[in-house]
Amino acid sequence: MEKRALWTSCYFVRFVTLILCAPESGNLPQCKETDYYFEYTECDSTGSRWRVAIPHRQGSCSGLPEPVRGTDCTFSCEAGEFLEMSSQQCTSCVAGSYSLGSGVRFDQWDSIPAGFSSLATYMDSGGSGDDSMTCNNSSWTAQGTHLESNRDDCTVALVYAVHLMKQGSVSFDYQYVDSNIFFEFFIQNDQCQEMDQTGSEKWIKLTTNGEWGTHTVNLKSGTNILYWRTTGMLLGGKPVKPVLLKNIQIEGVAYTSECFPCRPGTFSKTPGSSSCDLCPRNNYSGKGASSCTPCSKTQYSQEGWSQCKERPPCSEKDYFQIHMACDSDGKTQILYRWVEPQVCMENVTGSVTLPPSGEKEDCPPCNPGFYMHNSSTCLPCRQGTYSDGTTECQRCPGGTEPSLGYEYKWWNILPRNMKTSCFNVGNSKCDEMNGWEVAGDHIRSGVGGSDNDYLILNLRVPGFKLPTSVDDASATEFSRITFIFETNCSTECELYFMIDVNRKSTNVVESWVGTKLRQAYTHIMTKNASVSYTWAFQRTNKASDVRQYVNDIAKIYSITVTNAMDGSASGCHACAMMSQRDGSSCVPCPAGHFINKDTNQCQECPSNTFLSGHHIYGQEACQPCGPGSKSNKEHSLCFNDCTFMYMELNQTLTYDLSALSSVGSIMNGPSFTSKGTKYYHQFNISLCGAEGRKVAVCTDNVTDLSSKDLQNESADLNNFVQTFVCQSTIIPADGRGFRTSLSSQSISLADTFLGECISLMVFNIHCRSEVLGSVRLLIVFEGSHL
Structure with missing residues (x-):
């Protein structure tokens, strides 16, 4: 193994000492293969080394094999192989084990593995020495499937030292969602000097809630001391969300002299494996398994479990309701379904049955901008037309144009540009589930597979189109999204509203913790770009196999997005006309112009007034600048040129700023x-x-x-x-x-x-x-x- 390789010079010295100092006794038995093991000495300046035999117990036998020249120091086996030391040949791993060849992987976190250490740092001197005021209790902690950083405002480093015989790399998966904690990864050499790294290598990028990112950094040959360091800032008193870490893989170690057994809940069925696969649902395995064992009919397991559990009787927490899509008669119906995959048992003492389906009832009307087609399907109005959702689409009157956007307030089916999903950091139980379910006059969070699932709702907007009469170059508002929501929770649930602009990164705009009464929230887009809006609801951040908060819920009643490029129209707004003749088309107004109500033509705003937003109909759209300020040329804002004058006691006072x-x-x-x-x-x-x-x-x-x-x-x-x-x-x-x-x-x-x-x-x-x-x-x- 790699650790043994680091200290082979000591073993070689001990081996020579044993030969020189061994007692002359003919009573010692001849050494057998089980009495010793092989190691390599340290490499010399030519890159050579020796293979030596090291006894398990000194003085237990005689006749150890002579040292022989070893393989080249940079030699390593392929993935799925290990170096068999007696023959110094690469040998395939047996089924139930794996190897990376020249790498090591850490993917089991029931405890912090040997070789890792967690170090908390005192940040400022002058403390009182009271443990409550220090960081003695702060550390990285093992959570089974991953490591979790501290949640306080201490600085804690996870440290691992590795010696590489050739250039290699380190990669790891992480989840980092809270900007109030700093997360850095850096490398030191054996002189405790920090290696040169770029900012993108050292400072880790934020991820979205429920998303795992991967970070990879190249390593130099020699000793590399790896640091994962977190630093929290609790200025508002609210705990930070911890960094999560898993799947640490290091490439470039000289060799591996044995294969790693598959961890419980995984298996490798073929020899020469470089990884182990997770056992499927309702199967389990122990350590070093070459196959998984099915659970009995009265038991169940999730993917990757090492044992089965008894199936509980079905309860009200094991089913949910859905709204059926409208049928050809314009009717909908509430149905009940078991949560999938179904874990509970139905026909046992104490179990409940599914409620009967509800009566058929009239479908809600179409959303504004849509019309009913064949009594069952809502279709968007064609370009140049509009509808409030209850009537056929109509053309906009002369002097007006459609107000494009989305206005979702009826939830019989999920709109075409929305999708829903379920994600959990620690398991894949809910990967195939809907995160949110439509429910007529609202859409609500789904059941999920665990109470700590992230239930995700996403709305994609390809871009925005301002009204024709608004000048794009001077626009300060391209769109606004408004949604009405509420949460009802028995614990500290959290609803996140996030935004991703141009598919770069998803950032949390706002979040709400615990129960919140029905309310509206608005966010303004100040540039034209493709954007993805995301809502993520989590009942609790604590993992548990037992469902306690399944009835905690988030509801969204309506979502409105203005100026959506591919939107439909629920109404029309006035636009500037090329002339007052009938049939004249809409034209854009120059920057700083409003639409004259009498002529429907563009007219420049008076001096020292500005246009707010894209509502430019009527002179009242031109708002006066505040005292001591004047408008810019485009009438898009007011400013001060760093001078101010006013009269006092018949004197003119001038301030030069x-x-x-x-x-x-x-x-x-x-x-x-x-x-x-x-x-x-x-x-x-x-x-x-x-x-x-x-x-x-x-x-x-x-x-x-x-x-x-x-x-x-x-x-x-x-x-x-x-x-x-x-x-x-x-x-x-x-x-x-x-x-x-x-x-x-x-x-x-x-x-x-x-x-x-x-x-x-x-x-x-x-x-x-x-x-x-x-x-x-x-x-x-x-x-x-x-």
């Missing part, structure tokens, strides 16, 4: 977490100038807080906000043992410039006088996070 035209930064603190970790809040500020552009940027990633590095690394930033005033949480390098400072939790504090004034009463804002003090000039912004 040109020194504030560039981006400024200020940092407060330091502050400390409950465990003494030091952090700062940095504010980047752009108060005026730049013709109203938001030029203050805050980033979530590794930076040294210098603008030069910020520019160089901008392509690799995971997340950033660009606004007038933003805030980032900064962890200094000396506070966490990092080479660079870390920036996280970036938020916008000033999204919209309202104006400059000498009294907040102008904006109907009341503020205590002691807060303002002697302030004479106020620059007022509106922020979503204030």
